[in-house]
Amino acid sequence: MPTVPFSGNRPPHRERGAAESFGADTERYERTRPGYPDALIAAVTAAAPGPDLLDVGCGTGIAARQFRAAGCRVLGVDPDPRMVRAAAADGLDAEVAAFESWDPAGRRFDAVVAGQAWHWIDPAAGAERAALALRPGGLLAPFWNVARLPQDLAEAVRAVYARVLPDAPVYRRVQPGLDAYVPILDTAADGIRRAGAFTEPERWRFDWQRAYTRDEWLDQVPTFGGHSGFPPGVLAALLSGIGEAVDAAGGGFTVDYAAVALAATRLPAA
Numbered sequence: 001m002p003t004v005p006f007s008g009n010r011p012p013h014r015e016r017g018a019a020e021s022f023g024a025d026t027e028r029y030e031r032t033r034p035g036y037p038d039a040l041i042a043a044v045t046a047a048a049p050g051p052d053l054l055d056v057g058c059g060t061g062i063a064a065r066q067f068r069a070a071g072c073r074v075l076g077v078d079p080d081p082r083m084v085r086a087a088a089a090d091g092l093d094a095e096v097a098a099f100e101s102w103d104p105a106g107r108r109f110d111a112v113v114a115g116q117a118w119h120w121i122d123p124a125a126g127a128e129r130a131a132l133a134l135r136p137g138g139l140l141a142p143f144w145n146v147a148r149l150p151q152d153l154a155e156a157v158r159a160v161y162a163r164v165l166p167d168a169p170v171y172r173r174v175q176p177g178l179d180a181y182v183p184i185l186d187t188a189a190d191g192i193r194r195a196g197a198f199t200e201p202e203r204w205r206f207d208w209q210r211a212y213t214r215d216e217w218l219d220q221v222p223t224f225g226g227h228s229g230f231p232p233g234v235l236a237a238l239l240s241g242i243g244e245a246v247d248a249a250g251g252g253f254t255v256d257y258a259a260v261a262l263a264a265t266r267l268p269a270a
Contacts, residue, residue: 022059024228026086030060032220034145036115037208038066040259045070047263048139050110056099056126056142057117061087067113068092075109077102100125104133111139118142119184123191131197134266140198142188143261148177153249160241164234171226178258188262198264206259214246217253 022029044067045051051072055064058076060083067074076094078084087094095102100122112130114121130140149157161171189201218239222228227235246253 022080022083022223022225022228024082025222026060026082028219029083029223030062030086032216032223033059033062033116034210034257035062035066036143036145037206037257037259039206039208040143040204040261041066041070043204043206044111044113044139044141044143044261044263045072047141047265048072048111049135049137052109053111053113054109054133056112056114056130057120058087058092058094059083059115059117061090061092061094063113063115064092065090072111075107099129102129104129107133108135109133109138110135111141114142116144118188119144123187124194127191127195127198131195131266136266136268138266139263140192140266141261141263143204143259144181144184146178146181146258146260148256148258150249150253153245153253156245156248157242160238160245164237164241178260181260185260185262192262192264197267199267201262201264204261204263206261208257208259209254210257211252211254213252214243217246218243 053067053072053074055061055067055074055076058064058078061076064074064076064087074092076084076087076092077097077099078087078094079096079098081096084094084096097103112133118126127140134140148154161168165171185203189203192198192201221239221242222235227238230238
């Protein structure tokens with residue numbers, strides 16, 4: 001559950017504390033967070049008119065490295081200086097800024113992407129800033145990994161959250177599938193339309209899988225949205241309960257991921 005499900009009451013981009021909490025343990029984030037399917041990387045690079053790419057909410061550089069390997073020249077932007085330091089340690093050029101107020105300083109890019117991050121950005125202000133940063137014909141492509149656990153395991157994990165966090169029902173929607181991402185995609189698409197500078201956003205989907213051991217999954221759980229703010233005892237109880245659920249499921253499992261993206265092309269200036 002890397003993304004906190006959209007509650008319908010307060011949009012994610014208003015939750016700045018959660019948005020800027022992922023740098024609490026950059027080593028764990030880098031070690032455990034999944035990358036993106038090669039088909040997604042290939043689709044973005046094929047649709048962009050050139051190799052200059054801006055990675056918004058770059059984090060530790062997980063997606064940026066994949067785009068560099070595909071031949072792109074990448075600049076990252078992230079509001080968390082801890083994330084930027086981690087990305088820079090791996091050789092990524094990155095700047096500390098909230099994207100809505102980031103200054104492109106006359107630079108123009110062939111693509112603006114955001115992996116697992118665009119929902120933390122004001123959808124209208126973000127699209128307007130992307131329009132400033134893109135060359136005509138450039139591509140805006142935010143994307144997300146949607147994780148779907150095996151049904152029985154997902155139900156068991158939801159029961160753990162309900163028991164440990166009875167006053168936080170949003171977390172009981174752990175691994176809810178693509179339906180929970182529809183509001184996120186709709187909100188992002190609406191922001192792109194409101195900018196008035198892009199073609200109608202297309203929706204892309206790329207399915208892939210990854211097998212996890214019990215320990216691999218438990219190592220990733222503390223990086224999920226909002227989890228770094230839980231009291232140590234709460235997080236320990238969650239990990240214990242989830243570990244028991246995975247043990248009951250055989251000690252390992254395969255996650256069905258869907259990488260979903262919006263893709264819109266920057267129109268020529270009027």
